[in-house]
Amino acid sequence: MNPARIVIVDDEQPARSRMRELLADCAGEFPHAVAGEAANGIDGLELVATTHPDLALIDIHMPGMSGIEFARHLQVLERPPAVVFVTAHDQYAVQAFELDAVDYLLKPVRAARLLAALKKSAGAARPGREVLERLDPNPRRYFSVAERGRVSLVPVADVVFLKAELKYVTVRTREREYLLEESLSQIEKEFADTFVRIHRNCLVARSLIRGVERASENDADAGWSVIIEGCSEKLPVSRRQWTALKELLKA
């Protein structure tokens, strides 16, 4: 078996070098190679795309994107690395880890604990989306899509609307479209403050809704559609969502 390839993702440089030292201490009993290190989630995804590691050691508190969100984005890959979370003090996360049997290390990390985590991680199942969602209930900053073996990030703030298709959800930004393998209702729940449902199959960014208009000017019975800032596409409003949307427009 090839030695395990490991990446370290932590925003603090001393923490990364400490982790390297500890990994070196474990090398005798757990042969491995450090494939690289990154200071935040975005660089981390790049690192994973280029090095294809077997294991990622991930700090939870990082600027830009939490370690948990980073791990969520890894899961869209075909062969995501195993993950072990590292945290200094995070009562909430630690309880959640215990509950869901997710591997974690507490800083300062002991070599013996690290070694145990390394050995365990080799055959461990990857944490599921629901588990990671529980670990970090805050909405993600990005949607993630696997494209040619790497993770592409779509900032949630750039999304104009999302539409449920047969098996996928189409995410529309001003520039282009992406396909997500998620359910629209889960997205609605996670981002209740950001998107509003206007139809059974459609969520629209709240901040971009400018108003509504009749779908057809001549037909008084025709339904309504939403006017979205900077988007010419007409999205129909279903009768069921009409009341909720009217409240939003009034406010």
Place this chain on the structure above:
Amino acid sequence: MVGTAARAPPPEPDLSEQKPRSIRQNDLPDALPDFRNLGVISRILVFANALAIFVAIVRSQRLPEVGNRFVEIAGFLEPLLLAALVVLYAAAPLLSTWPYGKALAAVFAVVLAVTAATFPLPALFGVETSSAQLFAHLAYAAAGTALLAWYFHLRQRALSPVLAEARLQALQARIRPHFLFNSLNAVLSLIRTDPKRAETAIEDLAELFRTVMSDNRRLTVFADEVSLCRQYLSLEQLRLGERLRVEWLLDPAAEPALVPPMLLQPLVENAIYHGIEPGMEAGLVQIRAERNGDRLRLQLSNPYHPEHQHRQGNRMALANIRERLQLHFDVEARLDTRIAGERYEIDIMIPYRVSA
């Protein structure tokens, strides 16, 4: 700690959130009131006479009788009160050295003795008295004294400065565990490569915690608070490197001013936790202190990250400092916060005082 095999550490009590439970009121030493205090004397006079009026009302069948009844009672009561107060005034220094139980027994003895001694006085002015009446008076005197003792006891508890002090102690700022563990981790990373810096860092850490754990109820010199913050910041610098930039704007006139200890440090810690750590780019923490006539003005600003407002603890730390300022300076202290563009600013004004 690894995975499921290890137990989660017990939830750590955040002491800054708790009521000052650690200091129970039972721990307050009970003490008699100071019989040489004008407030105490007038309270006793008012209370005893109010009791006399009450008894007069109860013992009268009709309203016009009340006045006569009160005069009758006063004839016994006022000499008794005056004599008892004189004796207690004289005995006050001695009583204050005795344990509460013994002193209280002495007060009862004085009151009963004086009651008995002054009982014959009205007879000199032709008021009829009987021995049965004497026993009734002794009973009234004992009951009145017991009520007064109970009242002073309650009052002492309600107003005791010890309580305010206990609250201060409970409000003492505490350093986030997050900081401690991250710093220890950073120091560990230095031990093999840069032992000298590791030594300095541990010394800084020790000094910081010595201050946090010391008795922090008295005011401290602002210059000391500044050097404490510098030690704290050098530890954070170790961990955050170039991401943390600090600018001090210190008016030398501010240095001797007296401030509550741990006034600045929790604010600086907040600035880093909410302003620097969530930022992808380097951020600036600016600390300014100046003397403004008879006030000391402290201003602190850091980058503002609206998306990180869910990080808990900011309002709590601020509420804590606000309450401590109030306990130290009452209404003379002010703490304002605002968001100015992309920066979060804290502005504190306290009276400028120096130690005598």
